[in-house]
Amino acid sequence: MKGTEVWIKVEGTRTDETGERETIVFETQGRLYRRGEAYYLFYQESELAGMEGTTTTLKLEPGRVTLNRMGSVSQKQVFEEGKVDRGEYTTPFGRMPCEVRPSRVEVSLTANGGHINLEYELLLAYQSLGFQVLRITIREAR
Numbered sequence: 229m230k231g232t233e234v235w236i237k238v239e240g241t242r243t244d245e246t247g248e249r250e251t252i253v254f255e256t257q258g259r260l261y262r263r264g265e266a267y268y269l270f271y272q273e274s275e276l277a278g279m280e281g282t283t284t285t286l287k288l289e290p291g292r293v294t295l296n297r298m299g300s301v302s303q304k305q306v307f308e309e310g311k312v313d314r315g316e317y318t319t320p321f322g323r324m325p326c327e328v329r330p331s332r333v334e335v336s337l338t339a340n341g342g343h344i345n346l347e348y349e350l351l352l353a354y355q356s357l358g359f360q361v362l363r364i365t366i367r368e369a370r
Contacts, residue, residue, distance in 0.1 A: 231261025233369040244358040288335045327351040341366040
């Protein structure tokens with residue numbers, strides 16, 4: 229697989245029902261390539277996110293992001309504004325139903341990078357984990 233080698237900055241902020249906020253930021257290298265109208269972004273998850281040994285693939289289309297994780301954690305979710313997506317989150321400890329309720333899905337990319345903004349409510353095992361904001365910035369590695 230070819231494509232562009234890129235630097236990826238992932239910034240995730242979770243706000244729970246009490247208003248408490250937690251932010252995780254990590255940077256990693258990955259690959260970005262285009263097939264048809266969609267871009268694909270591949271990267272390895274970090275220990276910081278609790279998903280070491282997991283490869284994340286994002287299929288990026290205007291107004292739609294498909295997340296696919298494989299490895300120590302597996303998950304497939306589709307983010308589209310106003311559409312609830314139900315999936316499954318699998319860890320070494322078992323499987324749980326996972327649901328996303330996106331309120332904002334923005335994808336702005338070229339072959340050299342760009343950004344993705346996702347805002348959504350996340351439910352795991354039917355319990356809300358609060359409101360999530362995920363910002364991913366992609367730039368060509370030099």
